[in-house]
Amino acid sequence: MSNNTSCDICKVVKESKNPVFDTNYWIVLLANDQAYLGRCYVSLKRHCGDLSELKNEEWKDLFKVISRLEKSVKTSFNAVLFNWTCLMNMAYQNSPPNPHIHWHFRPRYNHSVNFSGLVFQDPEFGHHYAREHERSFEVPSDIQNKIIERMQNS
Amino acid sequence: MSNNTSCDICKVVKESKNPVFDTNYWIVLLANDQAYLGRCYVSLKRHCGDLSELKNEEWKDLFKVISRLEKSVKTSFNAVLFNWTCLMNMAYQNSPPNPHIHWHFRPRYNHSVNFSGLVFQDPEFGHHYAREHERSFEVPSDIQNKIIERMQNS
Numbered sequence: 001m002s003n004n005t006s007c008d009i010c011k012v013v014k015e016s017k018n019p020v021f022d023t024n025y026w027i028v029l030l031a032n033d034q035a036y037l038g039r040c041y042v043s044l045k046r047h048c049g050d051l052s053e054l055k056n057e058e059w060k061d062l063f064k065v066i067s068r069l070e071k072s073v074k075t076s077f078n079a080v081l082f083n084w085t086c087l088m089n090m091a092y093q094n095s096p097p098n099p100h101i102h103w104h105f106r107p108r109y110n111h112s113v114n115f116s117g118l119v120f121q122d123p124e125f126g127h128h129y130a131r132e133h134e135r136s137f138e139v140p141s142d143i144q145n146k147i148i149e150r151m152q153n154s
Numbered sequence: 155m156s157n158n159t160s161c162d163i164c165k166v167v168k169e170s171k172n173p174v175f176d177t178n179y180w181i182v183l184l185a186n187d188q189a190y191l192g193r194c195y196v197s198l199k200r201h202c203g204d205l206s207e208l209k210n211e212e213w214k215d216l217f218k219v220i221s222r223l224e225k226s227v228k229t230s231f232n233a234v235l236f237n238w239t240c241l242m243n244m245a246y247q248n249s250p251p252n253p254h255i256h257w258h259f260r261p262r263y264n265h266s267v268n269f270s271g272l273v274f275q276d277p278e279f280g281h282h283y284a285r286e287h288e289r290s291f292e293v294p295s296d297i298q299n300k301i302i303e304r305m306q307n308s
Contacts, residue, residue: 051238052221056214063213067206081246081253084205085239089262092235093280099235108243126247131282 004047009100013043020072020151025058026065028105030148035137036083036129037113037120038073038151042103049099051086062103069105075154077115079107083129106134116146158201163254167197174226174305179212180219182259184302189291190237190283191267191274192227192305196257203253205240216257223259229308231269233261237283260288270300 004010013027020028020040031039042065044058054062066084073079083106091099106129109122118139124130139147158164167181174182174194185193196219198212208216220238227233237260245253260283263276272293278284293301 050224051236052224054217056217059217060210060214063208063210070204070206081242081251082205083239083241083243085237085241087237087239087282088235089237089279089281089283092262092264097235108246110246125243127243128241128285129243 004098004100007047007098007100009043009102010047013045018145018148020148021068023061023065025061028065028069030144030151032138032144033134033136034120034139034144034147035134036106036108036122037077037115038079038105038107038147039134040069040105042069042105044101048101049088049091049097051101054101072151072154073107076150077107077109077113077120078111080110080125081108082106083108115150116143118143158252158254161201161252161254163197163256164201167199172299172302174302175222177215177219179215182219182223184298184305186292186298187288188274188293188298188301189288190260190262190276191231191269192233192259192261192301193288194223194259196223196259198255202255203242203245203251205255208255226305226308227261230304231261231263231267231274232265234264234279235262236260237262269304270297272297 016027016029020030022028025045027043027045029041031041070082085104088099091097108125110125113120170181170183174184176182179199181197181199183195185195224236239258242253245251262279264279267274278287
């Protein structure tokens with residue numbers, strides 16, 4: 001459903017091999033950095049850069065994605081709350097900008113979680129997410145796959 | 155429609171005198187800090203702390219609010235893009251937490267805007283919003299009212 005050859009997100013959507021799940025309109029991919037365990041990107045499958053231009057059925061479907069994803073991480077890792085952001089700033093570093101709607105999903109925890117030999121912590125719980133914190137916590141692909149599997153089986 | 159006496163956001167929703175606009179389910183209030191000119195809070199009128207628990211008609215209505223608000227700030231001040239976030243972290247600093255769904259709306263600009271004798275700038279355009287930047291830019295209520303008026307008449 002992607003259609004813009006110069007868009008990095010279209011490329012990722014098209015080439016992704018192991019989504020957490022997808023629907024008719026959205027695809028949920030685990031982020032490489034897992035400082036906030038279960039952190040995902042939720043991307044629209046078609047190329048569109050403006051929230052206001054979403055179709056009604058895409059907006060309706062997004063609500064189902066939110067509910068399903070939150071439930072999955074709550075069941076899997078006992079996340080307490082969830083931060084959702086739709087920013088698209090980086091697309092405007094290029095000229096012309098070529099934004100593609102995607103949401104950042106960050107589960108937040110008031111407790112540490114032991115999973116696959118790693119300890120996941122959220123020292124900023126109750127406060128804004130810390131981008132420095134997450135940049136330092138890229139996890140190997142085998143652990144990423146285990147996180148995905150756990151989320152899929154929750 | 156608010157119903158939780160210990161919730162600060164219910165109180166704000168109930169007592170607000172000058173919203174940018176409201177609908178059956180949501181109310182749009184201008185933030186005191188206007189580092190990102192047109193920055194608003196979009197709050198659910200009823201007390202509910204979990205996105206997954208929104209009613210279908212509330213979710214549907216939110217889409218209309220997003221479109222209307224973005225159009226208003228684009229027309230008023232020529233904003234380039236918009237950052238939307240739903241976080242609710244602070245509610246979890248209290249025990250028990252008592253979250254109330256609200257969205258942060260930050261218009262972003264690749265140009266400075268002169269309005270009512272003030273110059274609004276977005277030096278971080280193309281990057282994540284800077285919370286330090288906005289904390290330092292509270293504007294007087296008469297200017298806030300002019301911003302609201304401009305947005306209402308756009």
